[in-house]
Amino acid sequence: MHRRTAISTAFGFALATAQAGQSVVLRYARFSATADDPRIHFPLALLRAALLAQGLEVEFQPAEWAMERTRAIKAVADGEIDFMWSSLGREIEQQLRPIRIPIYRGLIGQRIFIIHREREAEFARIQKLPDLARLTAGQGVGWVDTQILQAAGLKVVSNTYDALFKSLARGTIDYFPRGANEAPAEVAARATEFPELMVEPRLLLAYRSDNIFLVGRENTALAQRIEAGLLALHASGGYQRLFDAHPYVQKVLAEAKLAQRLRLEIPNPMLSDEDRRIPERFWL
Template identity: 45%
Template sequence: MAALGAAGVTLGARAVPAEPFDIVYPRIRPGGDVHAAFALAVLDLAMKTANAAYTVRQAEIVMERGRALAELAHGHNTINLHWTSMEAAAERGLNVVRIPIHRGLIGYRVFVIRKDRQRDFDKIERFSDLKAFTCGQGLGWIDADILKAAGLDVQTSTYETMFKMTQSGRVDYFPRGVVEAFAELDGRQHREPDLVVENRLMLKYRSDFIFYVATGQEVLADTIEKGLVQAYRDGTYLRLFNSHPYIQDALVRTKPASRKTFHLENPYLSEADRRIPRDYWMS
């Protein structure tokens, strides 16, 4: 791990304050977010490794990705931290901690489909075959642009609506990260009982969630990055990754290594994102 170093903000530039950091992150979905547990565990590891006291809470107001990033950029103090997909245009002068939270697994995309459609996806052997199908993505997600750039037919709507559109057949498939797909469907069987995770295909591109920190909160960003870099160096991050049920259950259930995988380019990364050390990613 000797190659690991600061990928974003400058480490050690500012001392950690004696007062606890008050970290506020956005409420992404009305019904709660099943994905928050691992990101919060990574945040906790980073802060403790940096010997920084903190409190953390979720904002009351629901925010789509675009609004959350705008709130961070404008310094409205409603939130000061958000974890979301890396994207050059999203940085907008924010403090960016360029260490992938899930080691790139957000860019390993499996498909949520109707279970009676598996036979159609069984026929797909080439990426060009997939272009005959329509996929869905959330409003404001950089993933929609990545998939469009690859030549796929993409429709966008809200996160909740996407499941309904897949259930009703208005879209053929809804790509989700391998750590997202089963966790989401486990909580939705009473609403969309016909949805399953497609069992043989995967898209893969360079992407993951990273921590974006509000304008004017450079010390918080420095602290998170300092802690994460050290947690990688001392092995505690990988121990968390290799033991956390959110990650490990997803890998067991999706079996990414056994899937037919189509590799896509992500043209929306910043140059700094492209320089993130290889050791922070899964091989």
């Protein structure tokens, strides 16, 4: 029996035999060396609620080291960690088992920009996509967003997530596109280290995308629990209540001011056919 199969079989047994009130430890991919990465709060709260709807109490344990997306995919596939969340896309869905229920209702594909404060006037002159194409975006290593932006004719360089903030501060990239649910919290979390960075106030680069949960391909037990729990939350209204009440989501939405932005639409050629069939009720 392969190592990953042995791990997922043992994990499936642990799930199946967990008693009421007994916690199961789930290990997840850690994407930043920052002690309190604001991006983890809503996905973990949502997954906790979904699994609790399935009668399963969980404890979440981050990976010991921060890892880039490519390394995280391998860690999940090899059973070193139990799950991750990442953007929809054919490539990752061929390597892992996707649970195709968007975590943020599409906010990940509503991209606003982190920029250097000294560049605000320059971005204020952008009116259409070719204007933006003259500048260079930064994206994380292995992110599917890199291919989406490049397919739209935009220039992109890749670096580690934490290094991209340093690149912005130094001026080696011009902007860092982030999900509307991410940018305000990320800038706030780094205000002391990078006071020169800000959220650009008027542009929105939009495409169909969102984060989903992914587990190892053999980890059927966990995938089924997550999917059933998320569907139950949506059916009961629990998901919408959590989305509407969660302080992280509501704070960043209030700060992002999406309705007031100039919207630049681009396609997402990286979606699988299954991604394109995700029901509209799961999107904003």
